[in-house]
Every structure is written in C-alpha cells, then in structure tokens.
Amino acid sequence: MVRKTLVATEAHGEEGGLVFHPLDQFIVKPLFGEAGDAVHWYTITNVTLWMALAVIAIVALFVFGSRGRAIVPTRTQSIGEILYGFTYKMVEDVAGKDAVKFFPYIMTLFMFILFANYLGLLPMSFATTSHIAVTAVLALAVFLTVTIVGFVKNGAKFLGLFWVSSAPLALRPILAIIELISYFVRPVSHSIRLGGNIMAGHAVMKVFAGFAAVAAISPFAVVSITAIYGLEVLVAGVQAYVFTILTCVYLHDALHPSH
C-alpha cells in the first residue's frame, strides 16, 4: 500500500511538484515506539489518544461542567443542559416516549460521535470516526440493539416490519425481500455515511493543502481550505445528528413495527 501511494505521488511529483498524501492522515500508528511497529489490539495508538480526548472532553463538559448543580447554570453547564435537552427531545419525538429508557445509550453514541468529529477537525489531529472499523462497530451496535429490542418487545410480530400488510397480497413477498435487504443494508449505509463523510472532508482538505504548496494557486487553496473547513464544521455536527436521529428512527421501528 505504501509503495502504491508512493507511485501515485511520484507521478504527480514529476509533473507539478505536487505531493499528495490525502489518506496518510488516517494511518493508525503507535504513539510510542517506532512508526513501523506492529499494531496489536492493546497498543496505545493515536486512535487511543483521540478517543481518550473525546472521553475527557465529554467528562469535562458533563461531569465537571455540571458540578455546581447550579439553578442558574454556568456557561459550561448550560451547554451540557442544551445538549441533554436536545437529545432528549429528539429521542422522545422521533423514537417515541417509550424509547426514553434508551436515552443514555443514544446520548453516548451522539456525544462520542459529535466530540470525535469535532476533535478530528483540529489541525494535526486524527479523526477516529473516519475509520470504517469504528463506524461499523457503532452501526452494528445500533443494528444489534434494534433487532434484539424488536424481537424482545414484539416477539414474532417484529417480522411484521417486513410483511407490508397494506400492500396487495401478490406484492407482499417481493416487498418482504426488498424490506429485508434494506433492513440488512442499514448498518452498512449507517456506518459508511458517517465514516465516508468525515474521511471525504478530511481528504479534500488535505488535497487543497497540497495545492497550497504551489505559489500561484496557494491563495486560492488557502481560501478553499477555509471554506471547506467551515463546511466540515457543519458536516461534523450534521453527521453526528443524522447518525443519532437514524438510530432513533430504527429504534422507533423496533418498538412499533407495524407500519
């Protein structure tokens, strides 16, 4: 892989002096020791660092921010309260009132993704949510939760989600297959949407950063990076929101499977 990208780089390097490493920022490497060291499951890597920072930020915001339990909130506490109220309302409105007991679970996902996205936007940082492995675990966790909750709550009636009783009888088997496929595609699209968006944004910024090395177009490149950075700030928030709201939608399906 390293060799292959080198080839691509050389090809560009010969022509315009451009050096692109748009995907190098996503390389998982150990924090301590040599760059080429093997990455075991327990190795402390940049993934560990940036996830730990996300955890610390969340703890700082929600635990230390609300330490005073002030009736008139401090600024940090009111940010925490706004996020709490926002997520709570989302769960209540989209997933239904009986989904409120899943609120801590959804809040965990939302906060982790939100903070990982925003921490990933810091220059020189590592975007943990740009990795399919991470987002796939998140999406699979949602998928398994939703499926298990659906079967535990509704038993065999959960299969009614695939058997569209409002459709003509002849169409129902076909619809059932389509519904079944779309149900199993959910975790795929759910994870790739998040990972792909973050990866795409970071890679595009990196490409423009490569253009900035060329004096003639560097002002254009810098302005573009600024604009794309603004877009990415929006995307980071929106993708976390979308991931969460889709979780709520799936949860709603699991709790109320009849269409």
Next chain:
Amino acid sequence: MEGDIAQLGQFIGAGLAGIGSGAAAIGVGHVAGNFLAGALRNPSAAGGQTATLFIGIAFAEALGIFSFLVALLLMFAV
C-alpha cells in the same frame, strides 16, 4: 507516462465514480429545494419537519459518499 492498462482502468473508473458525487449533489439540492418550497407555502409546519429534512439529505448524500468511496477504493485499494 508510466503505469499500465490496469492502472488506466483504475483512474478512469475512479473518475467515473466521481460523477456519482455530482449526482448526489443534485439529489441533496432537490431535497433541500423541495423542502424550502414546501416550507414557504406552509411555514408553520416547516419547523417540525427539519428532522425529516436532515434524514432525507443524509440518505441522498450517503449514495454520493458511496461513489466517492468507490473512487477511493479504485485509486488506493484495488
């Protein structure tokens, strides 16, 4: 020039896959534009549908991201 026919195919394929991003952009524009048209007709109902708007945009954009992913896979992974 270096490379071979397989690499040529990769790059052409990646470029073609990039078209998908533009298609997704059309889709997202469609979603947002229709939302705006509806919202201007009935502004009081628009506030409650922002969640639906974002879900629609997310579904439309996901497919664009898939095509981007295909392009990336062709460029770097195949």
Next chain:
Amino acid sequence: MATETENGVADAAHGAAEASGAGMPQLEFSTFGNQIFWLVVALVIIFFVLSKIALPRIAGVLAERQGTITNDLAAAEELKQKAVDAEEAYKKALADARAEANKIVADAKAEIQSDLDAAQAKADAEIAAKTAESEKAISEIRAGALESATEVAKDTTKEILAAMGFSADAKTVDAAVSERIKG
C-alpha cells in the same frame, strides 16, 4: 520496463493486500482490533459516566429548576394577588377619604351657609330697623318742615295782609292757608 516489474509486484501485493489491508488506512485490517478495542473502552466509559453521573445530575438540576420556577411562579402569583388586594384596599381607603372629605366640605359649607344666612338675616334686620328709623326721622323732618312752612306761610300771609291794610281774622287766615297748602 520498471513499470512491468512494479506491476507484477503490485499484483502480488494485491493478493496479500486483500487480507492485510490495502491502499486506504481504513482498510488496514491489522489495525481493526486496536480501533475496536479502544472504541469499546471509550464507549463503555462514556456510557457509565453519562448514565451513572452526568445524566441523572442534569435531569435533577433541570427538575429542580423546573420546581423552582414553578414555586417562583406560584409565589409571584401570590404576590400579585396581594398587590391586587392592596390596590383594592388603597382604592377603598381613597374612596372613603374622598367621601369623608366631601362630607367635611359639605358640613363646612352648610355651617358657613347657616352662619352667613344668620349674619345676613341679622344684617337685614338691622338694615330694616335703621331704615325704619331713618324713615321715621325723615317723616318727622318732613312733618316738621311742612309745619314750619305752614307756619311761615301763615305768618307771611298775616304780615302781607297787615301790610296791605287788611285786618283779618287769624283763624280764617290759618284755615285758608292750610286749605291752599293741602290743595
């Protein structure tokens, strides 16, 4: 050509790449275990911190605030009621005071009026008495003057008669003069 060999290597590496990851760091399968492990650790920590500490605390704070607001609103409502009551009492007091004032004014007015009436009556009476007295005096004066004039006229007439050589009876002259004066 170099490309040829390179491609040969690439294709060979390609086969291996399927297993061990390819050009994208995202598909570097050897790092998946690491990422998933730390992700699970992070999620578990966040979940426990949120569900055990942060969320109940924030929920408590919000509920407490809601309670405080409700209490404050109730207290405000009470105070408002009190203010309304106070305003009513004030209005009543004002109306009473006004009535009292009106009464006092009316009393004073009546008193003054009666005083005035009495004084006027007294003054009228005095004036009437004085007038009567004056009229009496005037009539007396007038009577006096008439008598004097009659006397003068009688005397004058007697003198004239005497001067003319007539001797007249005094009584007859008096009667004639009186007759003339009356007529």
